[in-house]
Amino acid sequence: MGAFNTIAFKPEHCDGCNACMTACATAKTGSADIINSRIQVVADGDTFELALCRQCGDPKCVANCPAAALAKDDASGVIAWDGSKCVNCLLCTVGCAYGGIVYNAAAGHVVKCDSCGGDPACVKACDRGALTYLTTANIYNEVGDLEDLFVPGLAGCQGCNTELIMRHTLRRIGPDTVLATPPGCVPGMGSVGYNGLTGTKVPVFHPLLTNTASMLTGIKRHYKRQGREVNAVALAGDGGTADVGFQSLSGAAERGEQILFICVDNEGYMNTGMQRSGCTPFGAWTSTTPVGERGKGKTQDAKNLPLLMMMHNCEYVATASTAFMEDLYAKLDRAIDASKRGFAYLHIYSPCTTGWRFPSAENIEVARKAVETNFVMLWEFNPRDGLRLSRPLDEPRPIDEYLEALGKYRHLEPEQVGHIEATVRKNVEQIRGLAEGRRAAMA
Amino acid sequence: MQQTEYLIVGASHAALSALQAIRMQDAEGSITMVTRDDALPYSPTVLPYVVSGRSAPERVALKDGAWFEQNKVGFIRGAAVTALDAAARRAKLSSGEEIAYGKLLLATGAAPILPPIPGLKDVKFHVLRTLDDAMKLNKALPNTKQAVVLGAGLVGMHAAENLAKAGAQVTVVEMQPRVLAGYFDAEASSIIEAAFAAKGVELLLGAKVSRCETAGQGARVTTDTGAVLDADLLLVAAGVAPVTDYLAGSGVAVDRGVLVDDTMRASVDGVWAAGDVAQAKGFYDEAKILNGILPSAVEQGKIAGMAMAGDPAVRPWPGGVPLNTYTFFGQQAVSVGSQEAGETVRKEADAKHYLKIVMKDNRLTGIFGINVPFDPGVMWEIILRRIDLSSVREAFIKDPQKTARTIMSKTWR
Numbered sequence: 001m002g003a004f005n006t007i008a009f010k011p012e013h014c015d016g017c018n019a020c021m022t023a024c025a026t027a028k029t030g031s032a033d034i035i036n037s038r039i040q041v042v043a044d045g046d047t048f049e050l051a052l053c054r055q056c057g058d059p060k061c062v063a064n065c066p067a068a069a070l071a072k073d074d075a076s077g078v079i080a081w082d083g084s085k086c087v088n089c090l091l092c093t094v095g096c097a098y099g100g101i102v103y104n105a106a107a108g109h110v111v112k113c114d115s116c117g118g119d120p121a122c123v124k125a126c127d128r129g130a131l132t133y134l135t136t137a138n139i140y141n142e143v144g145d146l147e148d149l150f151v152p153g154l155a156g157c158q159g160c161n162t163e164l165i166m167r168h169t170l171r172r173i174g175p176d177t178v179l180a181t182p183p184g185c186v187p188g189m190g191s192v193g194y195n196g197l198t199g200t201k202v203p204v205f206h207p208l209l210t211n212t213a214s215m216l217t218g219i220k221r222h223y224k225r226q227g228r229e230v231n232a233v234a235l236a237g238d239g240g241t242a243d244v245g246f247q248s249l250s251g252a253a254e255r256g257e258q259i260l261f262i263c264v265d266n267e268g269y270m271n272t273g274m275q276r277s278g279c280t281p282f283g284a285w286t287s288t289t290p291v292g293e294r295g296k297g298k299t300q301d302a303k304n305l306p307l308l309m310m311m312h313n314c315e316y317v318a319t320a321s322t323a324f325m326e327d328l329y330a331k332l333d334r335a336i337d338a339s340k341r342g343f344a345y346l347h348i349y350s351p352c353t354t355g356w357r358f359p360s361a362e363n364i365e366v367a368r369k370a371v372e373t374n375f376v377m378l379w380e381f382n383p384r385d386g387l388r389l390s391r392p393l394d395e396p397r398p399i400d401e402y403l404e405a406l407g408k409y410r411h412l413e414p415e416q417v418g419h420i421e422a423t424v425r426k427n428v429e430q431i432r433g434l435a436e437g438r439r440a441a442m443a
Numbered sequence: 444m445q446q447t448e449y450l451i452v453g454a455s456h457a458a459l460s461a462l463q464a465i466r467m468q469d470a471e472g473s474i475t476m477v478t479r480d481d482a483l484p485y486s487p488t489v490l491p492y493v494v495s496g497r498s499a500p501e502r503v504a505l506k507d508g509a510w511f512e513q514n515k516v517g518f519i520r521g522a523a524v525t526a527l528d529a530a531a532r533r534a535k536l537s538s539g540e541e542i543a544y545g546k547l548l549l550a551t552g553a554a555p556i557l558p559p560i561p562g563l564k565d566v567k568f569h570v571l572r573t574l575d576d577a578m579k580l581n582k583a584l585p586n587t588k589q590a591v592v593l594g595a596g597l598v599g600m601h602a603a604e605n606l607a608k609a610g611a612q613v614t615v616v617e618m619q620p621r622v623l624a625g626y627f628d629a630e631a632s633s634i635i636e637a638a639f640a641a642k643g644v645e646l647l648l649g650a651k652v653s654r655c656e657t658a659g660q661g662a663r664v665t666t667d668t669g670a671v672l673d674a675d676l677l678l679v680a681a682g683v684a685p686v687t688d689y690l691a692g693s694g695v696a697v698d699r700g701v702l703v704d705d706t707m708r709a710s711v712d713g714v715w716a717a718g719d720v721a722q723a724k725g726f727y728d729e730a731k732i733l734n735g736i737l738p739s740a741v742e743q744g745k746i747a748g749m750a751m752a753g754d755p756a757v758r759p760w761p762g763g764v765p766l767n768t769y770t771f772f773g774q775q776a777v778s779v780g781s782q783e784a785g786e787t788v789r790k791e792a793d794a795k796h797y798l799k800i801v802m803k804d805n806r807l808t809g810i811f812g813i814n815v816p817f818d819p820g821v822m823w824e825i826i827l828r829r830i831d832l833s834s835v836r837e838a839f840i841k842d843p844q845k846t847a848r849t850i851m852s853k854t855w856r
Contacts, residue, residue: 096821
């Protein structure tokens with residue numbers, strides 16, 4: 001059984017316009033009467049609640065059906081109703097605790113959502129952003145059977161985002177790869193292995209922090225000379241990319257070496273004890289920007305590494321986040337492709353449960369908040385099309401939602417928060433300007 | 444001798460639900476399913492529709508051979524378990540074969556009760572519990588002019604409707620003063636009774652059959668109220684009782700059904716029971732009850748399967764809640780919970796509609812409706828969770844469907 005697409009509801013964006021119900025009723029019955037809608041939005045004071053078939057994985061409506069009239073489709077995940085078998089006993093409605101399958105008097109039988117065959121009318125009708133059709137499951141269906149090229153049991157911290165990035169990216173890039181993992185969390189948790197065995201199922205090496213890009217350059221050129229098509233990939237931390245490793249990186253990018261360089265940005269040297277890096281944001285606690293009577297965390301802003309790489313006019317530059325996996329995978333595909341022509345750089349934000357001080361179960365939520373508050377912006381660049389936003393920057397969530405989720409900002413004073421807000425605003429304007437400049441240049 | 448890790452006796456909802464739960468946890472352990480029926484798994488609940496012709500017998504199978512193969516299950520049909528040696532963990536089949544098992548699930552369901560009516564065993568009559576029964580009734584339907592149904596429970600009422608639709612003159616004899624007494628009160632039952640009366644079905648309520656005798660090709664039924672009914676088709680639908688005869692001498696404790704604890708474990712090691720055969724805790728008090736309804740069978744089967752496979756996510760049986768749905772002549776009756784466990788906070792009835800809500804300490808204990816929409820599954824969950832409705836009490840009483848959906852969306856979204 002694969003993973004399935006699903007209709008998601010964000011009540012905070014709903015204003016009770018009923019367009020979804022009208023669209024559903026019209027699509028399913030030809031009548032706009034919302035009593036016939038398979039999706040039911042229920043007003044509760046100022047908020048809205050939802051009754052809709054969840055297309056459950058272990059559906060009780062199906063288990064409760066005595067007539068084999070309900071079945072979960074293996075391909076789409078949709079629970080289908082077979083009118084030629086249904087006996088109108090209504091026991092499915094006893095099994096469903098979500099109001100997802102109900103008797104409809106006009107139809108004379110039970111009705112339920114069938115996702116409109118993968119193109120739900122309710123979602124198309126919602127212009128408030130309350131209903132979305134999530135297709136992230138496609139990633140699992142597409143790559144779920146690909147081999148994980150890291151060994152089991154990497155020694156990452158509990159809830160580590162970087163491990164996710166490592167496994168996802170290498171699985172997609174595939175086995176024809178030589179991997180460079182300079183000092184940092186990536187080798188720290190075991191990519192280079194123990195006792196003479198590597199932690200990967202592809203050749204992996206451990207360059208110095210300073211020479212990752214130049215070593216990869218040599219390896220890539222060697223294979224090219226041999227006539228072999230090999231992906232030369234770096235998985236490096238932000239310190240190894242932005243600070244110590246920047247000279248060789250900048251050189252390789254400027255020369256257009258056919259390399260994919262992935263920066264796993266956890267905003268510091270987390271592996272060695274959580275020291276600051278050039279990517280550590282203003283105000284953040286690290287072990288070298290301590291908080292005490294006088295210290296209040298880092299006193300400088302982070303450098304904008306992906307923008308620096310864009311200025312190298314690389315074949316491809318993009319930022320990504322594990323909270324937006326479809327976007328990440330799409331960019332990964334384009335980065336792999338671009339690395340066959342020139343230098344590709346992918347900057348993936350990786351919240352660090354240990355170094356940023358938040359509960360290990362909340363990593364993806366933190367990553368999501370970073371993007372939704374515009375603290376992190378998702379975009380991509382190529383020399384022909386310029387910079388393109390992957391996600392609108394309008395209507396960000398308040399920055400406090402992000403800062404308050406992290407222990408490393410717990411000490412912040414109002415003026416520091418003000419500084420961060422101003423920095424985010426400035427960064428947004430900068431990126432927006434570049435994106436609009438592209439549009440102007442293209443027009 | 445055949446050996447199996449899991450032996451499941453029975454092949455309906457509880458058995459299938461257990462099987463799926465086992466496979467969720469244990470992908471490889473050998474499973475054997477044995478059923479006394481010579482058919483693919485089917486639900487007793489679908490049988491009235493086989494009688495009416497709505498469901499073709501070959502289309503009611505809940506699972507097919509491919510499914511058993513895919514789930515690596517040995518499926519033996521047409522073989523009943525006749526004896527159990529729980530100490531040696533062996534079951535004896537009617538074929539004479541013995542099966543050694545690691546863990547055993549008893550899901551043998553129930554069989555019709557034959558009331559001690561003088562002369563009953565000497566006349567031709569039908570019951571309705573197996574696919575065979577249903578096909579026989581379906582065959583008899585076109586030739587039936589006068590039918591008598593003993594019992595006004597769900598089986599009897601469904602059959603009476605189908606017989607009437609097929610053109611027979613139908614009389615239902617029921618000891619209770621109303622139909623479906625297990626699920627509805629007098630006002631609700633009267634709506635159902637009126638629908639049957641309008642279709643020409645005669646209901647003899649509060650009447651007891653005192654004698655049966657053969658008369659011509661059919662049977663003659665005499666009641667204690669003095670009625671004498673001639674029937675070319677007699678259906679006995681006086682309820683069902685768990686099938687436990689094969690457990691004699693096994694050491695498995697049986698009261699009215701197989702006594703089980705909150706994870707469906709029977710009194711001896713390595714044995715579980717679920718569905719109509721099981722006697723498990725009730726929801727409203729701790730006494731162990733028979734609650735032979737399909738949704739309970741599904742839940743109990745799942746719990747038993749999880750417990751048998753050692754699934755750590757198994758949650759204890761919350762207790763049986765009486766619930767059922769009943770459609771008659773295109774109308775819908777739904778009964779969720781207990782009439783008696785609380786006080787009635789809303790009740791209204793007209794000729795076609797009925798709604799009753801019962802609460803105790805601002806918690807829902809039961810809701811009953813005819814042709815009034817609400818989501819029974821949501822209501823069941825609200826009862827099980829004992830959700831405090833004090834803050835939404837008025838709204839709930841006014842519009843139970845909408846308010847319950849709001850509670851659902853907020854509480855277990």
